[in-house]
Amino acid sequence: MRTKENKTIAFATRSMNRRLFELCNSLLGQNDCEHYRIEGTEADEYFYKLLTLDEDWIVNIDEDAFVTNPERLFSMLNFMEENNYVCSGMPDGGVCSHRFHNPVVPNAFFNIINIAAIRDEFSLIEARPLVHTSEYEKTLPRELLRTKYEYDNFEPYYPFFYWLLKREKKILYQDALDWNRDTTSTVLLDQEKKPLLIHCWYSRVFDDQPERFIKTAEFAKSVQNSLKSKK
Numbered sequence: 001m002r003t004k005e006n007k008t009i010a011f012a013t014r015s016m017n018r019r020l021f022e023l024c025n026s027l028l029g030q031n032d033c034e035h036y037r038i039e040g041t042e043a044d045e046y047f048y049k050l051l052t053l054d055e056d057w058i059v060n061i062d063e064d065a066f067v068t069n070p071e072r073l074f075s076m077l078n079f080m081e082e083n084n085y086v087c088s089g090m091p092d093g094g095v096c097s098h099r100f101h102n103p104v105v106p107n108a109f110f111n112i113i114n115i116a117a118i119r120d121e122f123s124l125i126e127a128r129p130l131v132h133t134s135e136y137e138k139t140l141p142r143e144l145l146r147t148k149y150e151y152d153n154f155e156p157y158y159p160f161f162y163w164l165l166k167r168e169k170k171i172l173y174q175d176a177l178d179w180n181r182d183t184t185s186t187v188l189l190d191q192e193k194k195p196l197l198i199h200c201w202y203s204r205v206f207d208d209q210p211e212r213f214i215k216t217a218e219f220a221k222s223v224q225n226s227l228k229s230k231k
Contacts, residue, residue, distance in 0.1 A: 007056040010034040013063050014046045020063040020206050023217045029070025043108060044156040048124060056116040062109040064203035064213055066220035068195055069227060076190045077112050086169040088112045090176045093149025096186050097178050100148040104136040105161045109199045110188055130162035141173050185216060
């Protein structure tokens with residue numbers, strides 16, 4: 001989608017299941033954004049692949065994440081642009097009850113990334129060997145950290161985000177809550193602490209337990225319909 005400010009916005013998903021991808025895609029709202037289904041990549045290579053897409057902004061979303069308010073998603077993107085944030089996401093530790101890894105790194109289930117702001121200067125050679133250092137902790141919003149966390153190097157995609165931190169790119173850290181209807185799932189909040197989407201986690205088990213994912217997608221759709229009727 002090209003906006004009135006002449007920037008392009010697209011969605012991207014690292015996908016292993018067509019049916020789950022289509023559930024996610026059906027909840028992104030009525031817009032003309034491209035939604036790239038990216039297959040056959042490892043978690044770290046996926047982020048490097050995003051840099052090759054001919055877009056200004058990429059909304060990275062897992063296929064088991066279901067948007068409850070598409071308008072707030074685009075509002076958050078505009079907020080990021082106005083305030084020079086290059087990336088967003090939930091800290092990978094300290095916020096969600098079952099993620100207890102490095103909080104300086106956003107978890108990969110949802111991120112808004114200003115690809116245009118980093119594409120030309122990004123260096124894979126520079127990024128690959130990066131590990132956690134205390135310098136990355138200086139902009140961490142510690143008020144979000146209320147559960148366990150550890151400054152580890154747990155995920156293979158961490159170096160991509162370490163590179164952003166090393167280059168002092170602004171990251172908008174998002175808060176999240178355990179969903180009271182299904183404690184496996186997480187409600188991700190936007191910059192105003194308003195619900196944005198529900199992430200089910202463990203998309204790899206979709207074929208064994210599709211009901212949990214389908215019911216969550218249906219709930220997200222009912223929230224969208226309720227918001228429309230209130231308007």
